[in-house]
Amino acid sequence: MSIRVVIVDDHAIFRAGVKAELEKGVDVVGEASTVREAVNLIVKQKPDVVLLDVHMPDGGGQEVIRQTLPGAEGTRFLALSVSDAPEDVVAIVRSGARGYVTKSISGPELIDAITRVSQGDAVFSPQLAGFVLDAFTGNDEQTLADAELDQLTPREQEVLRLIARGYLYKEIARRLGISIKTVEAHASSVLRKLQLSTRHELSRWAQERDLID
Amino acid sequence: MTEARRRLKRSTDGAFVAGICAGIARRLDIDPVLVRIAAVVLTVATGGLAAVAYGLLWVVLPVAPKADAGHDRLPGRGTGRNSWLIGAGVGLMTLGLLFIFREVGLWWSDALVWPIVLATAGAALLWRQFSGSTDSETEAVLANTGVSGGDRSADGTRISPTVAKRSRLGPYRGAFGFALVVGAAVLFLYINGAFDAAGDAALAAVTVIVVLALVLAPVWVRLGRNLGRERAERVRSQERAEVAAHLHDSVLQTLALMQKKSDDPRQVSTLARKQERELREWLSGKTGDERATSLASALEAAAAEVEERHGLPIDAVTVGDRELDERGAALVAASREAMTNAVKYAGDAGTVRLYAEITPTETQVFVRDRGPGFDLDSVPGDRRGVRDSILGRMKLNGGSARVHSGDGEGTEIELTMETK
Numbered sequence: 189m190s191i192r193v194v195i196v197d198d199h200a201i202f203r204a205g206v207k208a209e210l211e212k213g214v215d216v217v218g219e220a221s222t223v224r225e226a227v228n229l230i231v232k233q234k235p236d237v238v239l240l241d242v243h244m245p246d247g248g249g250q251e252v253i254r255q256t257l258p259g260a261e262g263t264r265f266l267a268l269s270v271s272d273a274p275e276d277v278v279a280i281v282r283s284g285a286r287g288y289v290t291k292s293i294s295g296p297e298l299i300d301a302i303t304r305v306s307q308g309d310a311v312f313s314p315q316l317a318g319f320v321l322d323a324f325t326g327n328d329e330q331t332l333a334d335a336e337l338d339q340l341t342p343r344e345q346e347v348l349r350l351i352a353r354g355y356l357y358k359e360i361a362r363r364l365g366i367s368i369k370t371v372e373a374h375a376s377s378v379l380r381k382l383q384l385s386t387r388h389e390l391s392r393w394a395q396e397r398d399l400i401d
Numbered sequence: 402m403t404e405a406r407r408r409l410k411r412s413t414d415g416a417f418v419a420g421i422c423a424g425i426a427r428r429l430d431i432d433p434v435l436v437r438i439a440a441v442v443l444t445v446a447t448g449g450l451a452a453v454a455y456g457l458l459w460v461v462l463p464v465a466p467k468a469d470a471g472h473d474r475l476p477g478r479g480t481g482r483n484s485w486l487i488g489a490g491v492g493l494m495t496l497g498l499l500f501i502f503r504e505v506g507l508w509w510s511d512a513l514v515w516p517i518v519l520a521t522a523g524a525a526l527l528w529r530q531f532s533g534s535t536d537s538e539t540e541a542v543l544a545n546t547g548v549s550g551g552d553r554s555a556d557g558t559r560i561s562p563t564v565a566k567r568s569r570l571g572p573y574r575g576a577f578g579f580a581l582v583v584g585a586a587v588l589f590l591y592i593n594g595a596f597d598a599a600g601d602a603a604l605a606a607v608t609v610i611v612v613l614a615l616v617l618a619p620v621w622v623r624l625g626r627n628l629g630r631e632r633a634e635r636v637r638s639q640e641r642a643e644v645a646a647h648l649h650d651s652v653l654q655t656l657a658l659m660q661k662k663s664d665d666p667r668q669v670s671t672l673a674r675k676q677e678r679e680l681r682e683w684l685s686g687k688t689g690d691e692r693a694t695s696l697a698s699a700l701e702a703a704a705a706e707v708e709e710r711h712g713l714p715i716d717a718v719t720v721g722d723r724e725l726d727e728r729g730a731a732l733v734a735a736s737r738e739a740m741t742n743a744v745k746y747a748g749d750a751g752t753v754r755l756y757a758e759i760t761p762t763e764t765q766v767f768v769r770d771r772g773p774g775f776d777l778d779s780v781p782g783d784r785r786g787v788r789d790s791i792l793g794r795m796k797l798n799g800g801s802a803r804v805h806s807g808d809g810e811g812t813e814i815e816l817t818m819e820t821k
Contacts, residue, residue, distance in 0.1 A: 353769055
């Protein structure tokens with residue numbers, strides 16, 4: 189059975205483009221262009237994966253997750269955005285998205301990401317891996333390194349670094365001499381730590397780096 | 402939310418008198434009762450100075466937008482009855498204050514005290530009238546434009562009866578306030594004998610000035626606020642014009658160019674990426690100087706430059722940053738060469754990636770492609786790019802370079818440069 193996907197984006201052209209690319213690999217069961225439409229559609233369709241635009245009127249992807257996550261076990265969210273601003277990325281992942289990819293991602297890569305998210309794995313684009321490394325492990329004072337939150341283990345940092353360098357999970361597994369499952373477990377663990385860190389710490393990090401006004 | 406919290410505003414929501422204490426409490430996130438107790442204690446302790454400060458804050462602070470969008474509080478607030486009460490209250494407060502002065506040994510004659518009490522009560526009515534009507538105007542505008550949400554604009558019709566009622570009551574209150582102030586002045590002058598034949602003309606003149614100041618102050622304050630608002634509006638429209646000009650010069654030109662080249666997908670994609678980069682750079686608001694001194698920016702710029710020259714995509718991710726020095730510049734040059742090499746020999750096999758991690762002790766750069774790779778020892782001597790520009794340059798500047806390749810997983814050039 190193929191994966192059932194809902195596309196949420198306020199740009200019709202982009203929805204059409206993504207849909208055309210996805211139809212080779214997954215089953216697109218609906219599209220929504222507003223937060224309200226998206227919430228109704230997700231409640232009704234109970235899709236496996238929601239492809240979610242970060243920036244939409246009325247609260248964007250974050251609001252969709254907030255309104256549907258409590259009742260939607262089995263539905264997972266993959267954020268998709270033109271923005272590569274760290275605060276956007278971090279905010280949507282913290283609200284519950286299982287991954288983040290930029291809109292310039294190729295069709296096959298997107299299908300691969302959707303498949304992985306549907307299996308409960310975390311999807312890190314190289315950019316997202318870079319942000320997380322920057323936020324958690326940077327060595328200057330402007331990072332979370334001193335904050336009271338779960339630090340990344342050396343192995344997790346190693347995995348993130350390889351993702352940032354463009355390695356696929358299977359290549360990381362081979363390079364580190366571990367199984368793909370272990371790589372996935374490390375990625376999920378990083379995602380959990382990112383979601384658990386308090387909003388205050390992350391927003392301070394973003395502010396100190398002049399990322400938000 | 403944060404903006405509302407950051408700036409001190411009068412809070413009309415839980416206002417006792419003018420909402421100063423409630424506003425302070427909201428700003429500090431504590432119970433308004435505590436602030437009110439502190440205010441009373443301060444007033445007594447400073448012999449009334451705190452009350453003067455309260456009055457000043459009343460004039461100066463803007464009114465906070467109401468926290469809840471509900472209108473149930475609105476009719477009760479600022480209606481005629483309320484304003485009368487406040488006028489009387491302020492008068493009594495002034496009287497109380499003057500009694501406190503007497504306790505500490507400062508007592509002016511009755512000739513001064515009673516006119517002051519009357520004048521402050523009148524001024525309170527007048528000022529309340531003016532600041533109140535600005536509130537209601539703002540609220541009416543908010544309700545009509547639906548700024549604070551859909552249900553609010555739906556309520557827009559409900560606000561008009563209130564406004565109408567207030568504007569009907571308004572003139573009476575204003576007139577009474579005015580009468581109080583003028584009456585206080587006349588009383589003052591009469592008691593002091595300024596109406597006698599040998600009256601003191603200077604005293605009369607000063608009194609008239611004080612009356613005018615009391616009556617006109619709210620108008621001036623309001624005028625000042627409106628001017629400020631207009632200025633902000635002008636700044637905004639200027640910014641809009643700037644954005645429009647930028648979009649016109651860059652984005653629209655690129656879009657036109659892309660339509661012309663629509664039969665060449667590679668060029669279209671290169672143009673799109675170039676425009677995307679420019680736009681992001683512009684949005685980031687970093688100045689050229691900031692970019693010129695940053696190692697991370699220099700690496701990203703090098704990636705962009707190679708991508709543009711060869712028309713093949715390079716994705717750059719950087720972690721950390723530091724100032725661009727001589728060694729950094731050598732590292733950037735070597736990275737540029739590595740990227741050029743990668744797009745030349747493997748650019749068609751997939752996106753070339755640059756990853757740089759800058760720590761205080763060292764900088765590592767990885768350039769990865771999806772090509773078949775090569776063995777460094779078997780690189781022919783005529784491929785000087787790799788040997789001289791990458792390995793040689795890194796060694797000369799105290800760094801090192803390694804090449805990982807094979808296993809059909811592409812090639813990765815790793816450059817390491819320690820910080821001096």
